[in-house]
Amino acid sequence: MDVLITQILNGLDKGSAYALIALGLTLIFGTLGVVNFAHGALFMIGAFCSVFLQRLLNLSFETIDATKTDFLGNPLKVKTPYVESWFGPEMGGAIIDWSVPLAILFAIPVMIAIGFIMERGLIKHFYKRPHADQILVTFGLAIVLQEIIKAFYGANPIQTPAPEALSGVATLAEGIVYPVWRIVYFCFSVAVIGGVFAFLQFTTFGMVVRAGMADRETVGLLGIDIDKRFTFMFGLAAAVAGLAGVMYGPINAPNYHMGMDFLVLSFVVVVVGGMGSLPGAVLAGFLLGILESFASMTQVIELIPGINQIIIYLVAIIILLVRPRGLMGRKGVME
C-alpha cells in the first residue's frame, strides 16, 4: 500500500508539469487552431526567469573588511548583495532564499509579454496556413529561443534551489517520506489549473473564449472581436507554461534544452487527452505522470524490461489508433 501511494506521489510532480504545459498547448490549439512547437521553449524560458531573478538578487558589491585578513594576509574582501544592504542582512537573505517563488511575480508579466509578441509578431500570420507550416515555423522559433538562452546562460544546468524552509523532506505518513518542494509544486499547479478553469468558467471574457473554441465562425459573426481575446489567451498560455517552468527549477536544474525534452511528452499528453480539450489535457497529464511512475517500479521493470522508457509513447500510440480524439476530445477536431 505504501509503495502504491509513493508511486502515485512520485507521478504527481511530473504529471503536474505535463498537465500545465499541455493545458497551455491545448488552450492555444483550441482557441487559435495553432499547433505550437515552441511551447516547450516557453516552459524553459519560465525556468530561466527564476535563474535571471536569482542572479539579479545576488548582484553584489565588494567592501573591504579591515578587521579581517584572508589566508594570504591581505585585507578580506566581502561581497554583499545589494538587496542585503538595502533591506538588512536578514530580510535581504530571505529575499534571496525565496527567489524561486518570487520569480513567479516576475515571470507572469514577462511571459505574457513574450506570448503577446509571439502571437502578434509571428503566429497570427500562420492562422490560415496548413498545420505543417505552423509546426515548422514554431519548431524554428523553439530552436531560436533555446539558442538565445544558451547564448546568455551557457549549456550547463543552473541550480535554482528551493527556499530553505521548503526544501528537505516531509513525512506524510509512516514510511512515506516525500520532498516538500514536490508537494508545493503539485499544490501550485492545482491552483494554477483551478485559476485558469475559474477564469474561463466565470468571467465573460472566458465565456466568449470558450464559445470561440466551440465555434469560432459563429462567435465572429456575433460581431465580437475574437482575435484580441485570442491574443490574450496566447499570453495566458505562455504564462501558464512559464509558471510551470519557474517552479520546476528546484526539481530539475534548468538547462537550455529542457523545453525540447518536455515538448514531445506534452504533445503526447495533449493527444491522449484530446486535442482542444482542457480537462482532457489536465487529466492525461496526471494520468501519464502517474503511469510513468508506476512503470518505473522495479517490480514492473523486472516483468517488462524497458517499459518505463516507452510507456507514455505506447499509451499514446494505442490511444491514437483506438480512440483518435483522445480521452475527452470532441469529435471531428483535426480528424
Added chain:
Amino acid sequence: MGILEVKDVGKNFGGLKALSDVNLSVAENTCHAIIGPNGAGKSTLLNCLVGKLIPDTGSVMFDGQSVLGRSPHEINQMGISRVFQTPEIFADLSVMENMMIPLFAKRDGAYRLHAVEKVSNERTLIEEAERMLDDVNMLDKRGMHAAAMSRGDKRRLEMAMCLVQDPKLLLLDEPTAGMARADTNNTIDLLIEIKEKRDITIAIIEHDMHVVFSLADRITVLAQGTPLVEDLPENIKGHPKVKEAYLGEAH
C-alpha cells in the same frame, strides 16, 4: 431493372430523419434528375450512392452489385463518377496532370506501383486526355496550374476528369450552381452531346429547372427525405404535389 436500384433506403442523423423509404430506379442510358426543395435529402442520397455515407436501412444496387459497405474508390471502379457541388480537383497540379490521374485509375485500377515509368511516355493516355480536353474546349489550358483557373473552368475540368473515365453512371451534384447563363447553356449542350454520343447514365441533382427540363428523361421529386413523385418531365411540370412541395421556394 435499372442500372441503379435504390430500395427502401433510410438514413438518420441523430434523431433527424434525413432519408426514409427512398426507392429509385434509374434506367440505363437515361438521364434521371432528382429535384426537391432545400433540405429534402438530395445530397444525403447522393452520398449514400458513392460510399461517403452508409444508409441505415435498405439497399443500393449498381449494375447488379451492392455498393453498400464499399469505399468510394471501389465504387468508382465499378463505374460511378461524381461531380461535386464545389469543384473537387487537384488544385496543385496542372490541368493535364489532373486529366492523367483518372486515366491511370481507369487503366491500372485502384493501386499500382509504377514508380519508374514516365508519365510523359504514356502517349495513348495523353492523347485520350487531350481529346477530352478538346471536347470541353480546354485544350488551350492544358499546361495551366489548376488553382489559377476560374470557377467555371474548374467545373469543366472536373466534369472532364469524370467523363474521361467513361463511367457507366455519372452523378452530378448541381453542376451549374453559381454559373453564368452562358456557361450553364454550354454545360447543358455538353451534357446533351455526351448523352447522345456515349452509353452513359446520368443522375443529376439540380435547382435550375431550365437545366433539369433540358436534360432529364425522368424526374424524381424528393421532399423531406422521401420521394414524392416520379414521372416524365412533362408530367412533373404543373404536378400539384410538386407545386405544393416547392411553394415558397424561389424558383
Added chain:
Amino acid sequence: MFGLDKKDTSLLWVVIALTMLAPFILNPFPTGSGMAQFNAGYPDLMQRFVIFGIFAIGFNILFGLTGYLSFGHAAFLGVGSYSAVWMFKLLSMNILPAIILSVAISGIFALVIGFVSLRRTGIYFSILTLAFAQMSFALAYSVLTPITNGETGLQVTLDDPRVLGVSATADGSIPVTNLFGLEMRAAYDLVVGPWTFTFSVGYYVCAIVMLLAFYLAIRIFRSPFGLMLRAIKSNQQRLNYTGLNPKPYTLAAFVISGMYAGLAGGLMAAMDPLAGAERMQWTASGEVVLMTILGGVGTLIGPVLGAGMIKYFENIFSKINDNVLHSWFSFLPDGIEDFIVLVIHPFVGKGWHLTLGLIFMLVVTFLPGGLVEGGQRIARALRKKKEDEPKSPSTEPAE
C-alpha cells in the same frame, strides 16, 4: 538521356559535376592560408554532405510529394546504421552486404511503423511517427542493449566472428571497411601549387550512391506513382472519388523514404563502423526536416542543397570565432571593429544554431519553396529586367 527529359538530364549532369568535382570546389583556399580552416573539402565532411543528401532526398519523397510530415525518420537511419555494423561484425567488412541489409531492415521497419502511423493524417500522423521514433530511441538505449550496446554504441571489435572475413588483420588490428578490397579510408592527395586536394575512396562511393539515389528520385517524381503522391497532397477526396486508394501509395512512399534513410545510415556506418542511439533521437529527425525545408520541399535538388547547407553550417560556419571575426574586420577602426564583432558574435561560431533557426523561420514564412524557390525568383527577376517587358507567370510544374 537516362530516360529523362532534357531539363532533368541537365539537372542530373549539374549534380554529377558538383559531386565529382567536390574535392576541388569545396577547397578554394590554399593549405596553410588563414582561410584554410574554412575548406570543406576533407573526406569526412564531404561524406556527410552526400549521406545527409541521401537522407533528405528520401525524406522529400514522403514529405515533399505527399505532404505527410514525419518527425521520426531518424529512427530508420539509426536502424540502418545498426544493421550495417552487425553485418561488419558477423559477415565481413565488405560494405555491400552491410548496405543491402541496412536498406532491407529499415524498409521492414518502415513498413511496420508506416502501416500503423498512416492510419492517421495531419498532426496525428506527425505525433505517431514522433512517438515511434522516441520509443525506438529509448529502447535502443535500454532494453535492446544486447543488440545496440546501449550508451556506448555498437562498434566492431577484435573478437567479432566475421565469417567471410578475418576477425583481426595480420598486425592484430581491426580490419577496415572496404568494397571488395577497396578500402574506404584510402585517399589520394593531389598537390597543385599551394593547394592540396584529397580524393577519398569513401567519398566517391558515397557520391556514386547518392547519384543513383538522386536519379531514382527523379524517376519517381516523373512517374505515375509520383503523380499520385502529389495528388494525395493536393486532394485526397478527389483521389478517392477517382477510383484510387491513397493508402498503399502513401505507405509505399513511406517505405521508400525509410529505405533511403536506412541507406544513409548504412553508408554512415560504412564510412565509420559504429552506431549509436543518438542518431535516432527526434531532434535528429527534426534536422532532416530542416534540411528539406531550407533547400526546397517538393523540389528535386532542394533537399540536397539543404543537407549541404546545414552540414556546412555545423562544421565550417561554427568555426568562425571572435579571433576570426577580428581578423576579418581589422581594417575598421578599433571601436567599430569591436562593436561589429560583438554584434555578429552570437550568430556565428557556437551560435550557428541560432542563425540556422532564424533562416529556417524566414524560409518557412516567406519562401515556402526554400533556396530553390529563392533562386528561381532571383532568376525570374533578372530575366524580367533583361527583357524589360512584363511576362505571364510561368506555369511549369515544380522541378
